[in-house]
Every structure is written in C-alpha cells, then in structure tokens.
Amino acid sequence: MNRNRTQTVAVLGGGPAGSTVATLLAEKGFKVGIFHTGKRPPLIVGESLLPAVIPLLREMGVEEEVKSFSRHKPGATVTLSKDETVTSYFSRAKGKLPDYAYNTPRDKFDETILQRAKKAGCVVFPHTAKVVKLDDERIGLHEETLLKTDGFFENGVDWIIDASGRSRVIARTEMIKTVEGDRKDWALFAHWDKVKIIDEGNIHVDYLERGWNWRIPLQDRVSLGVVINPTHLIAHGTTAEEQYDNYVRSDERLREFTEGGKRITPVVKFNNWQNINERFYGKNWVCIGDAAGFIDPVFSTGLYLSMKSAFRVADVIAAGGEESALASYEQDWKWEVKIWRRVIESWYNGRLFTLYRAGMAQSKNPIGKIIAPHVEMHLSRVFTGDAINGSGYSRGLHSFLTRFFLFGFDPADLTVK
Numbered sequence: 124m125n126r127n128r129t130q131t132v133a134v135l136g137g138g139p140a141g142s143t144v145a146t147l148l149a150e151k152g153f154k155v156g157i158f159h160t161g162k163r164p165p166l167i168v169g170e171s172l173l174p175a176v177i178p179l180l181r182e183m184g185v186e187e188e189v190k191s192f193s194r195h196k197p198g199a200t201v202t203l204s205k206d207e208t209v210t211s212y213f214s215r216a217k218g219k220l221p222d223y224a225y226n227t228p229r230d231k232f233d234e235t236i237l238q239r240a241k242k243a244g245c246v247v248f249p250h251t252a253k254v255v256k257l258d259d260e261r262i263g264l265h266e267e268t269l270l271k272t273d274g275f276f277e278n279g280v281d282w283i284i285d286a287s288g289r290s291r292v293i294a295r296t297e298m299i300k301t302v303e304g305d306r307k308d309w310a311l312f313a314h315w316d317k318v319k320i321i322d323e324g325n326i327h328v329d330y331l332e333r334g335w336n337w338r339i340p341l342q343d344r345v346s347l348g349v350v351i352n353p354t355h356l357i358a359h360g361t362t363a364e365e366q367y368d369n370y371v372r373s374d375e376r377l378r379e380f381t382e383g384g385k386r387i388t389p390v391v392k393f394n395n396w397q398n399i400n401e402r403f404y405g406k407n408w409v410c411i412g413d414a415a416g417f418i419d420p421v422f423s424t425g426l427y428l429s430m431k432s433a434f435r436v437a438d439v440i441a442a443g444g445e446e447s448a449l450a451s452y453e454q455d456w457k458w459e460v461k462i463w464r465r466v467i468e469s470w471y472n473g474r475l476f477t478l479y480r481a482g483m484a485q486s487k488n489p490i491g492k493i494i495a496p497h498v499e500m501h502l503s504r505v506f507t508g509d510a511i512n513g514s515g516y517s518r519g520l521h522s523f524l525t526r527f528f529l530f531g532f533d534p535a536d537l538t539v540k
C-alpha cells in the first residue's frame with residue numbers, strides 16, 4: 124500500500140453503517156466512493172433507536188435534522204397480558220446516556236446520513252457493487268464495478284468496507300462461515316394511520332398468542348410489525364399482505380390495537396434470522412453493520428451496533444488498519460453482542476418479564492420496596508445501552524435476577540411461541 128498518496132476506500136452500501144464510515148473517513152482525508160443503488164423496499168425496517176445512538180448522531184452533526192422528522196421516544200412499553208403492561212422510561216437509568224431516543228422513518232434517516240457523507244466529499248456510485256477474491260486475504264472490486272466508477276479508483280483501492288447489510292457481499296464471496304441464531308422467525312410490517320398507543324412516543328412491544336409485535340409511533344403514523352414463526356403464518360394466506368392482514372384480524376390483541384385504524388402502506392416482509400460472520404476482516408477489507416452480524420431486533424440494537432461499528436472501523440483504518448486493531452474491533456463487537464444476546468434470550472424464554480412479575484409481588488414488603496428502584500435503574504441501563512460500557516454490575520444483576528429471583532413464577536407463561 125502506498126502511504127504517500129491519498130488512501131482510497133470503497134464502501135459497499137449506503138445504509139446507516141456505510142454512510143457513517145464513509146463520512147468519518149472522508150473527514151479524515153480519505154478518498155471515499157460509496158456504492159449505493161438507492162433501490163430499497165417501500166418501507167425499511169429498523170425505526171426505533173436506542174439512546175446509545177444519540178451521541179453518534181451528535182458527533183455526525185445530524186441530530187437536529189433527524190429530530191425534525193422523528194418522534195421523541197422516552198422509553199418502552201410492554202404488554203404481557205390483557206391487563207398487564209409495563210412502562211419503562213430511559214430517564215430511570217440515570218446513566219451517562221441521554222434519557223431519550225427517536226422513532227424514525229428509515230427512508231429519511233438513511234437519506235440524511237447519505238447526504239452527510241456527500242457533504243463530507245464522498246462520491247456516490249448508483250450501482251450494485253461486485254467483488255472478487257484476489258487471494259486468501261484480499262478482495263478487489265470486480266472489473267464491471269470498476270468500469271462504472273469513471274476512473275475514481277485508477278490508483279487502486281486500499282480498503283473495501285462491506286456495509287451491504289444482510290446481503291453480506293464479502294462474506295458470501297469469501298465463503299465466510301456464519302454463526303446463526305436459534306430462531307427462524309419472519310417479520311411483516313406496515314404503517315397505519317392510527318394504532319392504539321398507551322404511552323406517548325414509547326415503542327410498544329407486546330406478547331402475542333404466537334410471536335410478538337411492535338408498535339412504533341412515528342410523527343404522523345404508527346408502524347406495526349409482527350414477528351412470528353412462518354409455520355404459524357402460512358395458514359393465513361400466501362402473499363405478505365394476506366398473511367399480515369389475516370393475522371392481524373385473527374389475533375385478539377392485534378385486533379384491539381388496530382380498531383378504527385387503517386393500513387396505509389404495502390406490507391413488507393423481512394426474515395429475522397440472525398447471522399454473525401466468523402471473521403470480520405482481511406488484509407484490505409472489513410465488514411461493518413449487519414454485513415458483519417445481525418442479532419434479533421427485539422431491543423432495537425441494530426442501528427446502534429451498525430453505527431458504532433462504523434465509528435470504530437473509521438478509527439482503526441485512519442490509524443493504519445493494523446491487524447491487531449482489526450482483531451480487537453471484531454473481538455469487542457462479539458463480546459458486546461454476547462451480552463445483548465443474553466438479554467434477548469431472557470425476552471424469548473420469558474425470564475425477563477417473569478422477573479418483573481416476581482418483583483411486583485415482592486414490592487409490597489419492606490425489603491422489596493427498598494430494592495425495587497435500584498433494580499429498575501440497573502435494568503434500564505441494560506436497555507439503553509449504558510450498561511455495555513459500565514462496570515458490569517447492571518449486566519450481572521440482570522443475569523443473576525433472571526436466573527434466581529423468580530419466586531416460583533413460571534417463565535413458561537411468557538415464553539415467546
């Protein structure tokens with residue numbers, strides 16, 4: 124690699140991870156080209172942000188713009204059963220992160236970050252990128268792809284960053300193995316003019332007879348998604364529309380949420396399968412965002428992990444892209460995801476909200492009264508993303524309590540089927 128000339132970077136994909144890394148590298152003096160077709164489904168999934176994203180938006184200088192088209196999100200509300208809902212506000216975490224986040228329409232959100240990348244000097248090529256394997260450690264842009272860049276990379280490509288989301292362009296070319304999650308759910312979602320909301324601005328996540336659903340209030344509409352095993356869906360029709368509409372009609376809770384409302388967009392179907400690359404990098408390439416790994420979205424971790432990986436990789440490449448630095452990026456990411464997966468598992472196996480039930484039962488006795496706010500604060504820190512960089516106490520408390528503090532309540536009642 125010739126370090127006397129400007130280093131060049133090809134970014135595959137102009138989603139949040141790609142546009143973020145491109146912006147940061149361009150501002151550090153790299154010549155950056157982004158491959159971005161702009162062809163996306165009518166709705167893009169991933170509309171609810173975590174407070175941990177806010178500092179990243181501020182650093183990119185886009186928070187005010189994102190705020191202008193998003194809905195303020197103070198917390199989360201979970202429906203356990205007909206008469207049992209739990210509301211949690213980020214402010215109760217009393218941690219280092221902001222006490223709010225946003226629910227955001229992804230087309231506008233992604234466009235804001237892409238425009239930010241252009242402003243930083245990145246050039247966008249409206250083409251699908253193809254790559255070729257050069258040797259065991261290196262990847263190159265396919266000749267066809269290079270031809271479309273009008274000489275932009277005439278002096279070579281120093282780094283290829285895969286931000287192609289779940290298309291995982293490099294992983295597929297390099298035949299990188301992936302670690303898959305246990306569940307094979309599908310997610311179907313659409314926007315509605317009206318859907319019942321209990322706590323203004325909060326994301327609502329609800330247990331269903333089968334699977335679970337989200338209700339995400341946006342500025343002028345509500346996103347309603349169901350996450351469900353496809354074996355339960357096929358009985359409801361063959362097209363995404365049929366399956367979604369019939370499922371919403373057939374489930375008592377969904378019927379109640381949507382009463383008086385109207386679906387105003389097509390239904391979009393995403394598979395919800397989790398996938399983590401065994402390897403994140405080679406000599407001249409690195410994967411970020413969902414192209415590195417995607418975990419179950421129930422706690423809205425996707426954009427946070429994607430943008431965070433973009434920040435980290437921009438720093439690593441700007442510092443010379445040493446192998447050891449790339450290795451610790453991969454190691455840290457996998458460590459963090461292991462923690463999130465433990466928390467996610469406690470949602471699916473029912474232990475997380477069985478702990479809530481157990482806590483409510485104990486909250487009337489004097490000791491329960493004293494420890495309840497403490498537990499609430501630390502669990503809130505887990506869900507804002509605060510606990511990841513903290514001492515580990517909040518994470519440990521979550522693991523300990525969900526294992527040993529259920530006081531005879533049966534988690535099977537809240538297992539996601």
Ligand SMILES: Cc1cc2nc3c(=O)[nH]c(=O)nc-3n(C[C@H](O)[C@H](O)[C@H](O)COP(=O)(O)OP(=O)(O)OC[C@H]3O[C@@H](n4cnc5c(N)ncnc54)[C@H](O)[C@@H]3O)c2cc1C
Pocket residue numbers: 135136137138139140141158159160161162163168169170171172173250251252253286287288289290291292310393394395411412413414417420423424425426427429
């Ligand atoms: C059901 C579900 C619900 C979710 N809910 C949330 C949520 O509430 N909150 C949250 O934070 N996250 C959520 N996520 C996760 C979130 O959607 C992703 O983590 C996030 O979009 C990842 O960003 P990214 O930039 O890595 O990839 P993407 O957003 O997928 O962007 C990748 C881009 O690359 C493009 N591309 C692909 N191949 C090529 C190629 N060969 N050449 C050029 N471009 C290419 C794609 O078209 C796309 O534009 C959810 C995911 C699912 C499946």
